[in-house]
Amino acid sequence: MENKEGAGGVKGDSMDLITSIALKRGFFWPSAEIYGGKAGLFSYGHLGKTLKNNFDSLWRKFFIEDNKNCYEIEYSSILPEQVFIASGHLENFNDPLIECKKCHFRFRADQFIEDNLKINAGEKSIEEMNNLIVKNKLKCPNCKANDFDSAKWFNMMFPVQIGATGKDMAYLAPETAQGAFLAFKREFEATRKKLPLGIGILGKAFRNEISPRQMFFRLREFSQAELQMFFDPDEVNNLDEKTWKEILKEDLQVFPQDQKDSKKKFITIKIDELNKKYKIPKFYLLQMSKMQKFYLEILKFPKDKFRFRELNEKERAFYNKIHWDIEVYFDFFDEFKELGGIHYRADHDLSGHQKISKENLEVFYNEKKFIPHVIELSLGIDRNILAFLDLFFKEEKQNDRTIFSFPDTLAPILISVFPLVNKEGMPEKAEEIYNMLKEKTTVFYDDSASIGKRYRRADEIGVKYCITIDGDTIKDKTVTIRDRDSMKQRRVKISDLRKELGI
Ligand code: GAP
Numbered sequence: 112m113e114n115k116e117g118a119g120g121v122k123g124d125s126m127d128l129i130t131s132i133a134l135k136r137g138f139f140w141p142s143a144e145i146y147g148g149k150a151g152l153f154s155y156g157h158l159g160k161t162l163k164n165n166f167d168s169l170w171r172k173f174f175i176e177d178n179k180n181c182y183e184i185e186y187s188s189i190l191p192e193q194v195f196i197a198s199g200h201l202e203n204f205n206d207p208l209i210e211c212k213k214c215h216f217r218f219r220a221d222q223f224i225e226d227n228l229k230i231n232a233g234e235k236s237i238e239e240m241n242n243l244i245v246k247n248k249l250k251c252p253n254c255k256a257n258d259f260d261s262a263k264w265f266n267m268m269f270p271v272q273i274g275a276t277g278k279d280m281a282y283l284a285p286e287t288a289q290g291a292f293l294a295f296k297r298e299f300e301a302t303r304k305k306l307p308l309g310i311g312i313l314g315k316a317f318r319n320e321i322s323p324r325q326m327f328f329r330l331r332e333f334s335q336a337e338l339q340m341f342f343d344p345d346e347v348n349n350l351d352e353k354t355w356k357e358i359l360k361e362d363l364q365v366f367p368q369d370q371k372d373s374k375k376k377f378i379t380i381k382i383d384e385l386n387k388k389y390k391i392p393k394f395y396l397l398q399m400s401k402m403q404k405f406y407l408e409i410l411k412f413p414k415d416k417f418r419f420r421e422l423n424e425k426e427r428a429f430y431n432k433i434h435w436d437i438e439v440y441f442d443f444f445d446e447f448k449e450l451g452g453i454h455y456r457a458d459h460d461l462s463g464h465q466k467i468s469k470e471n472l473e474v475f476y477n478e479k480k481f482i483p484h485v486i487e488l489s490l491g492i493d494r495n496i497l498a499f500l501d502l503f504f505k506e507e508k509q510n511d512r513t514i515f516s517f518p519d520t521l522a523p524i525l526i527s528v529f530p531l532v533n534k535e536g537m538p539e540k541a542e543e544i545y546n547m548l549k550e551k552t553t554v555f556y557d558d559s560a561s562i563g564k565r566y567r568r569a570d571e572i573g574v575k576y577c578i579t580i581d582g583d584t585i586k587d588k589t590v591t592i593r594d595r596d597s598m599k600q601r602r603v604k605i606s607d608l609r610k611e612l613g614i
Contacts, residue, residue, distance in 0.1 A: 126326075126443045129500050132513065133159070136572050138500070151323030151331035158572055159496065161523035161553065163334070166410075166495055167313050169520060170336045173405050174311055174488065181309030181338065182298060186290025188315050189271055192280040194289055197467035198460055200268060203429040204285060207240055208265035208321050216253035219321045220262040223249065234425035237262050267318045283317035288487060290314065291339040292460040295483075296472055299341070306476050306483060307342040307394075313492070327493040328448070334492035340398065341483040343476060344457070347392040355393060358382050358400045365435070366420040366447075374446035377418035395433060398453050398486050402437060410495075411518040412502060416440040418447060428452075430459040437490070441501045450498060451490035458482040503573070512566075515573030516596055519613075526554045526612065527569045531581040533558055541580040544590065544605065548578075551614040570595055576612055 133139050137156030141148030155163060175183045195201045207220035220240045224232040227249050232240060240262050243249075250257045273279040284290065291310040298310055316335050323329045350358075362379045367389060370378065382400065385391045391399075399419060406412045419435040427434040433455035438447040461482045465472040473480045503516045519525060528545040530537035538558065548554045555574065557565050562579065569577050579591040584605070592611060593600045603611045 125501075125504065125506070128506065128513065129504055130326075132571055133500070138162070139496075149331075151320050151329060153327065153330065153493070158523040162496055162499060162517075162521060163492060165521045165523070166492060166499075167336070169409050170313065170405075170490070171311075173409050174336075174338050174401070175309070178309060180302065180305055180307065181311060182302065183311045183313070184290065184294050184298065186284070186287060186294070186312055186314055188284045188287075188290075188317070189273070189281050190284050190289060190293075191273075192282065193467050194293065194464075195268065195282055197463035198289055198292075199429055199463060200282075200285060201266065204268060205264035205266050206321055207237060207262045209240075209244070209262040210260045211251035211254060211256060212258045212260060213256035214251060214254035216251055217321065218252065220244065222322055222324075223252070234423075237264070265319075265321060267320065269317050269319050284315075285318050286316050286489070287312040287314040287335045287337045288339060288456075288489070289460070291337070292464055292485075295339075295341060295461060296470070299474055304474065304476065306346075306474070307340050308483075309338050309340050311336070311338040325444070327491075327497040330493060336490045336492055338488040339456075340394075340486045340488070342394060342486070343481065344484040345477070347394045347484065348386075350393040350397060354397065358397060361400055361403075363396075363399055363403055364414075364418045366418050366438075368421045368423050375440070377420075377447075391433065392455075395453065395455060395486055398488055399435065402451075402453060402488060406437070406439075410499075410521070412439060412498075416502060419453070420447065420449075422452075428454065430454070430456045432457050439498045439502070441498065443501050448494075450494045451488070454487040454489060456485045456487055458484055460485065510598070512570050514570040514595060517573040517575075519575055522573045522575055523553065524555045524569075524572060524574045525552045525576065525614075527565070527574045527577045528554060528556050529562060529565050529577060529579045530558050531562060531579055535582065536585050537580050537582075540584055544578060544580065544608070548609070548612075548614070551609065566593065566598075578608070 136158060138159040139153050139155050142152040142154045143149060171183060175181045208217055209220040209223060210217045221232040221235065224230065224240060224243050228243065228247060244259060248257050268285050269283040271281045271283060273281045290312050294310060299308055302308060313336050314334065315332060317332050320329045320331050323331060359382055361382055363382060363385060364377045364379055366377045382396050385396055386393060406417050407414060416439055418438050420438050422434040422436060431454045435453050436449045437451040439450055440447050461472045465482065473482050499517065499521060505514050505516060507514065526548055528541050530541035541556065545554055545556045566577055575595050577593040579593065584590050588605050589602050590605055590608065591600050591602055
């Protein structure tokens with residue numbers, strides 16, 4: 112799956128194994144694969160898409176439906192140039208680009224330095240990067256020459272011309288967030304003018320990454336789940352007593368800037384201490400607490416593999432006042448990696464849009480006029496999908512099988528139904544059971560190959576329960592349920608099947 116631009120930086124055999132399962136079984140593959148594919152563009156097959164749909168549904172329920180005054184909208188991902196002048200993306204959304212003078216290969220200067228010198232180059236200026244490349248005589252990864260044009264900033268947005276004149280400039284949105292800022296005034300008025308107001312979007316974002324790599328980490332087209340929480344800035348440290356008392360009981364798993372740099376650890380801190388010692392406002396802590404719950408209780412990530420990492424001023428996105436990344440420990444990479452972030456964007460976007468559009472975006476609330484502040488809960492969906500494939504994957508050599516132990520709510524297929532053989536009334540009974548279960552959940556019917564092979568195939572795509580219909584089923588109306596994780600089998604009556612499976 113590698114091409115000239117590389118999938119680079121990925122460690123280990125498990126990534127190769129997972130990739131081969133993904134291709135073979137229908138999780139994902141490179142887009143336009145029959146034409147050789149294109150780095151940074153992937154398509155989901157039926158299993159990958161269902162996994163993604165399941166993530167979307169859990170996100171929607173947890174962040175939108177179960178929350179007061181939070182709504183989901185849909186946005187247009189082609190947006191006019193003025194939007195990105197206002198948001199600052201046209202000026203600031205840049206990566207450092209370097210070009211080899213000999214072979215004209217172009218790539219990211221900071222990643223080039225990081226890969227070769229094993230230092231963090233994300234905070235360096237263009238001059239510092241140029242100096243490091245020259246001083247260390249770094250060689251072009253493509254032709255090995257060491258003669259480069261000076262690194263320069265490259266804007267990561269994809270330009271689009273709207274209409275036939277070619278003069279009407281637009282861009283593919285590099286984040287879904289702008290859709291929520293553009294909708295804010297209308298939603299505020301349509302939802303009875305109350306704050307805090309949450310506007311969420313599940314949608315596509317586009318970035319012309321210079322060097323797409325590490326599978327779903329640097330894509331050119333990807334999906335985001337973003338929630339913008341609009342609130343009165345005077346209330347940022349002022350939660351109602353009941354909510355504050357509730358979250359005070361919790362500890363957060365964090366890696367603050369005052370800890371020694373590590374890609375592998377976190378500390379556990381009481382919410383109160385984060386408020387007092389680390390000066391994190393209460394409304395921000397509420398969002399962190401929600402996010403930790405989502406990962407540990409809803410997505411069921413192992414507790415020791417989740418943390419928030421604080422970003423310093425140089426690392427933060429240009430629009431952020433406070434920024435903690437949401438990170439998960441990947442076995443593939445043997446370190447914590449970013450899946451999302453909680454961003455205190457303040458009034459950066461609404462003020463920018465008010466200035467450029469000349470529309471008044473102030474609200475009248477709490478007996479005063481002001482521009483609301485925003486805390487953004489931003490997640491990259493594709494990176495989350497990759498995290499599921501890493502975290503829930505197991506290779507059991509002793510049992511000669513590979514499994515995805517997905518939680519039931521994420522599993523693309525929950526149940527498989529097998530007739531033991533294709534005769535003696537078994538296929539008819541199996542069809543009947545398949546139809547009964549299909550009304551309630553995702554079910555797959557498999558009647559090819561030996562029963563052992565069918566179990567292995569089901570394990571490999573994360574099916575939780577396999578139901579086998581055999582000779583006894585016809586006689587005594589019972590079936591076998593086999594559990595994916597324990598491989599234990601039990602015999603149950605067909606009439607009790609739904610109850611036994613909890614569906
Ligand atoms: N609205 C804020 C925002 O877009 P970001 O940190 O640039 O912030 C948020 O992106 C998340 O989107 C990231 O944490 C990551 O999960 C995902 N993301 C960003 N760029 C990506 C890319 N090129 N490929 C895949 N996912 C990406």
